[in-house]
Amino acid sequence: MRKLTLLVGVLSLVVAACGGGDAADTTVATPETTPETTTADTTAAPDTTAPGTTEATVGDECAVENLPLKTPGQLTVATGEPAFEPWVVDDDPTNGQGFESAVVYAMAEKMGFTADQVVWIRTGFDEAIAPGPKEFDINVQQYSITEERDEVVDFSVPYYVTQQALVAYGDSEIVNATSLEDLKGYALGAQIGTTSLDYIEEVIQPDTPPAVYDTNADAKSALDAGQIDAIVFDLPTAYYITAVEMPDASIVGALPASEEQADKFGMLMENDSPLKPCIDRALEELRAEGTLDALAEEWLTQEGDIPVLSQ
């Protein structure tokens, strides 16, 4: 029943988004971000500089006009092609819907951009990590922050921290598992480059190495084909997939993780990006005032509890 409600909710969002594809509708979809822009701009300055100084905005290195942007006056944000729910709704990041789209607009507003000044481009995973200069200011597509990656690119502070979850079909024996030990004998799969894959290899350590797929869609096909028993996703993706794309599958359980195993999503920038302090400051402010949690609540959680498998 829970799933059904979510499904209906998501479908109505999709229908609403499909209702009009023109520019007018897109700006209407983000009304909450635009009106406050001016206030955010003016309040930002007194926060960082002593009262009474006249050159408040000029001295602020994070003021829009002082930021070293790829294209002056606009924040160029990259995301995946296609971008998936619940991170971006309807593969349209400009609508402000979906967690990552909403976070980017909230952050841009904090930094003093208007919604119009946020320009989206698309990059593949590989283009984004290749050495050399990038075409984007930030790239947002659930990049997990790891030490090794941090050596070749820059990451913002995390905008979301999540757990991993195990998804399987109800008729599989694996749904009876209650601990990580119970999972060892099964064939597991995950998408390449995800913390989910690392979690299987490093924490679960199954008897057969996990199968590795290019996309979650391929992992789902392999599950359908009976080639693997279960897939590991990050929790929000697991919620979305079991609600919409694989209604017959369910979340067997969330997977226990220590602080350092937790999956932290960061915004990707080119190495030694001068933007990083400003991006970080905006995200920290959003976290402190509870906006990040509220957006996560809005886009990523689902009513009800799921069991957590024991260590």
Next chain:
Amino acid sequence: MNWPSAPSAFAARRDPGNGSRRRAREEGARGALIAFVSSVVFFGLALWAILTSEAWPQVQRQFFNPEAFVEVWPAVLSGFWLDIRMFLGAEVLILFFALVVAMARSLRGPAFFPIRALAVVFIDLIRGVPLILLILILGFGVPALDLPGVPKSPMFWGIAALVISYSAYTAEVYRAGIDSVPESQRMSARSLGLTQVQTLRYVLVPQAIRNVIPALLNGFVSLQKDVSLIFVLGVREGVREAQIFNARTFNYTGYIVAAILFLVVSIPVARFTDWYTERDRRRRQAMSA
């Protein structure tokens, strides 16, 4: 490049005197020297441009990283060993099935029309479909049908897709070989009372295969790399292990490891092909002489 025999041969034809032959040899030596110096300058400049470029340290760290090399080597090597085994298994099946298809297509006479038509449709259809699609359809689609007794293994269906695809191409190589055998051979065999199938089996195919061995070896090298495409089904072969490492660390050194391993296998095959072709050419010249 230096071709000392060619200029001297030309010179000899124009003027068969001893002096000009010596002059030609000197020209050849000078050519070799120029080739050497220009090569050093050219490659040296290219290398210098790369190594002094501002971004080189980062490129080196991401593509030619010794630590990453050591770290990723065991995984890529074991994945590559799987590639080799899959490749050998697939190649044997391909050589067999392709020959069957080629023979079916080479049968003459109205009675064999349905068989010929089937072979043509098979070849046209399979050659027109991207290999990756064939792998996905067979690898994910067929097992999802859940038919009793049908294997579900992604490796089984991945290899099946490769065998089907490569059989279509290789059948055309065989057919070119069969067509290259003079028509008189077929007619002589038929007039001796051999059936169509016997004619193919004992007269045409043995000569055809000999004609197309270099082309078959070329397909060998191609298959040896394409076999890694099975990774889309989740099979962890060599290139996939390199990708996994790349996605995890944003470091590309694993691909370099994979490339080296593939070269270690494909270069000897290429050299062997050249050697075999040359030997075969010489033998035929000797026979016709």
